Amino acid sequence: MKILRNRAFRWILLMLGLSAIIALTGMNVLSLYDLRDRMVESEEERRIDQLDEINDTIRNQILEPLRGLYRIELEPIESSLKQTGQLPENIQDVLTRSSKSPFFNSIYFTPENVDPCNPDNSIYRFDSENQQITPTNDFPDLVCDGVGLARTKTKIQLNDFNYRWNNNFEFDTHRSLNIGLINLSESRMIGYITLTLNEDYIVNEVLPPILTNYFGKSEETGIVVWVRDWTNNRVLATNDTNIEYDRNLRDHVMGFSGSGFFDNWSLNLAFLDAPVTNAYNETLIKNLIVLGVAVLFLLGALIFMFVTAQRERHLAQRQASFLANVTHELKTPLAVMQAAGENISDGRVTEPKRLKQYGEHIYNESIRLRSMIEKLLDVARVDSGQNMIKAAPYSIHSLMNKFLNENREYIENKGFEVKFKSSAEDALCMIDSDSFETIVHNLTENAIKYSKDEKCIEYQISSNKDNVFFSISDHGMGIPKKEQKNIFKKFYRVDDSDSKSTKIKGHGLGLSIVRNMVSLNGGKIEVKSSSGKGTTFIVRFPKLNKDDVSKEQLQNIQTGSSPTENLNKHTKYVG
DSSP: OHHHHHHHHHHHHHHHHHHHHHHHHHHHHHHHHHHHHHHHHHHHHHHHHHHHHHHHHHHHHHHGGGTTGGGSOOTHHHHHHHHHSSOOHHHHHHHHHHHTSTTEEEEEEEETTOOTTSTTOOEEEEETTTTEEEEESOOOHHHHHHHHHHHHHHHHHHTOTTOOOSEEEEEEBTTEEEEEEEETTTTEEEEEEEEEEOHHHIIIIIHHHHHHHHHOOHHHHSEEEEEEETTTTEEEEESOTTSOOOTTTOOEEEEOOSTTBTTTEEEEEEEOOOHHHHHHHHHHHHHHHHHHHHHHHHHHHHHHHHHHHHHHHHHHHHHHHHHHHHHHHHHHHHHHHHHHHHHHHTTOOOOHHHHHHHHHHHHHHHHHHHHHHHHHHHHHHHHHTOOEEEOEEEEHHHHHHHHHHHHHHHHHHTTOEEEEEESOTTOEEEEOHHHHHHHHHHHHHHHHHTOOSSOEEEEEEEEOSSEEEEEEEOOSSOOOGGGTTTTTSTTOOOOOTTTTGGGSOOOSOHHHHHHHHHHHTTOEEEEEEETTTEEEEEEEEEOBOGGGSOHHHHHHHHHTOOOOTTHHHHEEEOO
8 A cells, every 4th residue: 555655646746747847847848938039029110110210201301392381371372373373482482392302203283274184274383494384285184183183172171160271282093183272261161283203213213222121122021022013913112122012921001191192003012031039030940949859858758658658567467467367277287187087097987988078178178278378478488489380392282281181170160161263273382381380270269169159161262473372260249449460469359348358268379479470470460350350360471482592392292292402501590
């Protein structure tokens, strides 16, 4: 009892220690992941904020020449147009500054009472050389679109009684900037300034330096940014021309925002292999590997200890059961022989018929006793590594035929029908005939022992290019699927409550001996079985090429004699 308590206490301490290590390991792993995620998340948020900065930077550069327009009094525009045909000087100064900006190609002014969408109407174009406006009928269609957009949105703004600005800026995507000029005292429109945007300059001269300035080269920062015109599925600019745009790569998308500012353009950000992230990932991986190895080692040790203990316990149980069975079965034939011998020696039996019966009892029990002892010796030889086989060229067909001729009567006396089918009469194998007889004998005994109502044993032989096969099938109780992997283990017996196979006498050695004999002769064995439908054992041996067999050996095989000559040449020692 004390031993059991100590064993339980050790197991409890081991499990507690293992649990503590696993818990600490888990906490460290979570901490490492959390730290890595925080750093990566912080870096990603900073880079996303830079997209807003790019947006604001470009917008501010475009609007820079127009700063201060809200401080200018716009009401004199209409009277100045009527008197001089020009805009007031302060408005002209704003347009002069704008004309010098590389962001704009041309500048137009459209009075409120003029519809630029009517080709018969004329508007004003700003002449940057003379710094004045001149009437023109030659203007692009985008003026019509821009003025229409500005007129609509500015009127909406005028409906807001809290609106206090004298102008309203509206971008017609990446084509034009339109300014609605407002007479605040009368809450009405005065006119519209349209500045056509220089897209080539923005795409080729503005965006690439800004992207490189903020994000550098992707091989240095692990980040790539594409400015994309999504309506035309076209990449306008990027900080690394060596990486093609791929929507599956991108991690964040941001559109240019504010008053229709480049509505059709978007900033696409992809995090590739940032050095900071890689550094944390490498540290994380190293720590995880160390922790993983330690945990796996401990788990492996625990599982090994548990499995070893289980195997030893099961082996001890099987050995104890084996000793009990063997002791009982050895006593039975000895008791029968002792009783029969005692009756004969005392002269109690004198009749010839009864003497013959007693003699048969002694003979049969001695055979039974010898069989058990030989089986035990076979196991002992295998365990000690002293098995010796005498391999020679044999026909499996002939060996099987010989076995059945010698044992058919015994099998049929057990009430079994014997069926034999062979399609490989001439196929040869290098095999020990005694081993073959032991293999077939044990498999036959198993078939007899575990058959129920349908008593039939089928022996079949076949071959292919490389192997010769023989199988022994019965129609007995079968072997459950989960037990089939263990049936070749020493002392193992199937524990099947339905078939009650454990009530059948046996030691759990037969199939272990069979497997060892098959292996020693260079063969392999497999089992196919279903509960209640019978079992088939299939054994295969390497096929021997007749060209490798001497004429004398071949003649011995054909005449059926034992190939005893030159045995030393083919004898195989194992041990």
